[in-house]
Amino acid sequence: MRYSPEQAHRLAQRLAVRAGASLAVADSLAAATVAAELAGRPALGFCHLLDYLGALRCGRIAATVEPRLEFPAPALIRLDALGGIAQLGFDRAFDELCHRANHYGISLLAQHNSYTAGELGYYTRRLANAGLVCFAATNGPALMGTGHCREAVYCTNPLSFAAPVSGDSALVIDQASSATAFVNLRQAAEDGTPIPPDWALDRHGRPTTDAREAINGLLLAFGGARGANIALMVEVLAAGLTGAHWSLDAPSFTDGSQSPGAGLLIIALQPQLLAQDFTTRLGEQLQRLAEKGIHVPGRQAGSPDIELADTLLNELESASHDPA
């Protein structure tokens, strides 16, 4: 089945409402779901909506709460998601975050106590589309170890960085600190395809190329000691500064009735205050780098339509109203 973005939004919203979400929560979640699909990240779109629907029904997402917003300093926004989804807090804070970044030059949003954030590029892309350069970090339950720590101590701890580019869509980097994203491992386990040896360990802490073994084990950080440091930096930003659970202490996002209590930290700044020709100059430089073989993420537009398989549609329908 093919859906226009509007049709897909209504579908996601209806499913979320049926799973117990308030209209506001459902609307926020639907927007993020459709945006992930349009950005070419289907594993974080309707596939991931399945996780949200289950979480709404089981209480891992507080289905009807409004996040609490505070301003502890002129350029700081503090959000308590109160166990709800991360996206609603961002929606409620978005205008203030942009306004304060434009006025003070830079502004920060720190949210705790939410469900896992989903596609992190969703947040940064929106800010880049509003003309801001931004950085985001988030965590969640522990799924990942490092070369020197063969037990899960971090979530996949993604970071995202986005910048507006003149005459183009934005530059958007969005990557896990793990060698691969959890959703890719889960997909490989479902498909039964082997995985590279540096992606994950089995539950005994041994290297494995079998995704089904790895799914009961743990992911590994990318890039050796430097990648492990990136994961640590994300952890301090996303959990330390926000007051969220450390990944080690965060409840599962797929089981039980407790919120993962994840953290989300976003820094946004107005580049034109620093360099008036920023977007033009960046556009030219990205073009130059691309011509030399550098991959510039986020420049390609996604498909205008969303295709959903019947099996996924059936799963979504049943996840939104069957007994969990």
Place this chain on the structure above:
Amino acid sequence: MRYSPEQAHRLAQRLAVRAGASLAVADSLAAATVAAELAGRPALGFCHLLDYLGALRCGRIAATVEPRLEFPAPALIRLDALGGIAQLGFDRAFDELCHRANHYGISLLAQHNSYTAGELGYYTRRLANAGLVCFAATNGPALMGTGHCREAVYCTNPLSFAAPVSGDSALVIDQASSATAFVNLRQAAEDGTPIPPDWALDRHGRPTTDAREAINGLLLAFGGARGANIALMVEVLAAGLTGAHWSLDAPSFTDGSQSPGAGLLIIALQPQLLAQDFTTRLGEQLQRLAEKGIHVPGRQAGSPDIELADTLLNELESASHDPA
């Protein structure tokens, strides 16, 4: 020869003044040189001072300029180093950066037109010691390619992240986006020791384990596509936002009479405004991670003394006054 920090400072200052530096420039440079030694990074201490002395004598460092400071928005500091060293701009802006981070919650410093920044952890460590969480990025002349771009398009593009920790020295991450730092490659070339195959390419773009071939070729980014994205993020922050030269356009830091025109971007924020127990909670969590095998960089104190070999001392003396 062994030196106390004070003796080492006076030595570095004297050498810099003899190479043409103003007292202010020499003092800033000496502080950074000694700090790198005390932090256990001798390749960025007196060894690297050799590069500064040569650059002072040849005009790659404007030896007597005062950086120009602007405040384009309440939480933004813009610095033009006017071809001088990066450290003096930082010294001149330090109090304002701390004050604005404490007042607005977060603040940003963007410097362009400087010599390469030296040890990046020097800047972030000082801010962490002032109670701030901070992130820094810097660039310089192109020395590094990626898996998909076998020519040098980025400097080693380091990032640093530091945070204050109660009852302990700070957490300090300071790492190049290259698989190894340039100074390590140069050391291996001098020692004639082989290097791992993923560190560098020769001047024909071919993999090599010979450091002397690699020194005429280029470094490689760490961690595959994700590491290449980190290098790109650093480039946009350090050169795009500051208005500094892109790495591709930056003159050499070891040859010629032109400033590399490097960029330095620092973001500092006051964690206690977001989470009052931040430093205590972080200290406990770092302890917990360390017990599980995670390497926590920056916690160990360096040696209280600095040992300098006679050969290095001779080189330093001659670099500060011989014809360049």
